[in-house]
Amino acid sequence: MYSFIARQPVFDKNMSTVAYELLFRDGMTNRFPDVSPEYATRQIISDLFLSTSLPKLVGNNNCFINFPPEMIVQGFADTLPHDKVVIEILETAKPTDELFDAVRRLFGWGFKIALDDFTLENGWQRFMPYVSIVKFDIRAYSFEEITQYINQHKKHLSKVKLLAEKVETAEEFERYKAFGFHLYQGYFYSKPEIIKNKRLAPGKVLQLQLIQEVNTPNPDMFKVENYLKRDLTLSYTLMRYTKNVLFKNRGIVLGKNATLRDTLLYLGINEVRRFVSISCLTNMADVKTDQLYHMSLVRGMFCELMAKETGNARLSGDAFFCGLFSLLDTILGISMEDLFRQILLPENVMNALTKHEGVIWQFLTLARLYEEQDWDNAGALLDSFKLDQATVIGAMQQSIEWADNISA
Incomplete structure (x- = not known):
């Protein structure tokens, strides 16, 4: 049986990675809520102790782990390292006395507590002195609804950090940043802002x-x-x-x-x-784009492995470059079209990145579907490649480990 942990970055205002949310996954299609929240959390805790170490997953960053309220009350969070783990209380929780006592206990031990998509009504006010982070799903509510809610409860939210999740565009990021949010989750960094004719620094x-030069047919x-x-x-x-x-x-x-x-x-x-x-x-990446650099490495190796697994080994080198350069426009702040006026890559790589066509574009698409946890479309693409879930999961795990080693 396969089980693995996915990780989603949490960014600050400077787009620096400050934490990861750890998510249980059991195959490409066995997605939540196909398993209970209790099962998912137990599996993550088990994996952290028995297989994948926490430093290997998150480095020096903290991590968020979802906890159903019953498991917090039963003490399942107690064994985790308080200086590395943020206990995230699911939105289904009720503000019971038992949960309140457990939260106070965890806070006293040094844990940070996060509330996921919560309401302050019916008893949550007393929890707030022990809460560090409050998350708002910006896909579920409009900007006006969220900001009105925050303004109405300023007294209770004055000492907590606000986190906007499911941020999908740079415009959304800037809007919530201007309002005063501290942390962000989402895929906006993989949807680049196009900046025409931007000049690059001499070193770049x-x-x-x-x-x-090295990508010409006969390099000098x-x-x-x-x-x-x-x-x-x-x-x-x-x-x-x-x-x-x-x-x-x-x-x-x-x-x-x-x-x-x-x-x-x-x-x-x-x-x-x-x-x-x-x-x-x-060298092109800086402190603001560490996660983009790491993601580029993962994509590059994953695309190379997919080329080999699908009988396209002759394309493995081009597939690697396609994945590796898939975020270069975001890292440099310049469009793919403008980039390819300055550098020359194989035609199928350029077609994949600018025209979104060809088999290596499909390898990159599979990588992106994995990142976005879009298991339905990932499953359909797996079927077209005639690949099983275990092969793709193994390839992604191998790619992450390789990228971790390169980054280190």
Whole structure:
């Protein structure tokens, strides 16, 4: 039986990842509420203790875990690390005396408590001194309804952080940010704002030129070497990367006097392409886009694995670049069309990212459906590929682990 944990980032006003909400998943179509909330929460707690460690899932960030009220009262949250876990009380909860006593106990132990889509009526007021975060579903209520509600209950909400969930556009993000919300969940960061003719910083231009050169049919290694020499960080990283790759894959140990050109020749063009693409993307990303960078890595490896699983191994390299560059417009703040006027990638990669066509676009679509937990459409795409759920779940887990290692 397969079970796994999905994670959804929680952002602050600067679009920096500050936490993850952990979500139970049992296959691509066995989605909530096909299992009870109690079962889902027990499974997450079990997985955190028996298989996937919490630091591996969330790094140095906190995590939100949904708890039905009965499980809070019964003490299931007590065993979790209070400095890492935010206890999220489901919206179905009633403000009973038993729940109130349990919340006070958890608060006293140092836990943060979050209320999910709650109302302040009928007894919730007494909970508020022990609550750190209140979540509002902006798809369920309009901006006017939510802000009116907050204004009417300013006294009770004055010391809590407001979280807007299911934010899908940059406009929504800016609107709730202007009102005073502190935290956000949603997919707005994967729907880029198009900024025409934006100029890139010189360092980023060099990196894009390097990407362009290594992706030509016959790269000029002298040009590649010269580009790398102009960026000391990339040159140093390449030497370290090559050392690890050659020793791990071929048992080769480079001599102390190996030059940059020796390194490129030892690696081979395919590894050079992969290194350049990943390293340049790392340097383009900043503190505001760490999660986008990580997601790009996950998408790249996932698309590569899907190409191999579907009998399209010859497309695995292009599929990797399609996933890796799928968020480059958001990271750089420039449209895909403008990007591809400055760099050259294989035609099927450019068609996938600008025209949304071709089989590698379908691999990327499957990755996005997974991120958005759209299991119905993901299942339909799985059927068209003739893939089973276990294969795709395994590929996504492998991709996340690989991206975690690269990010580290």
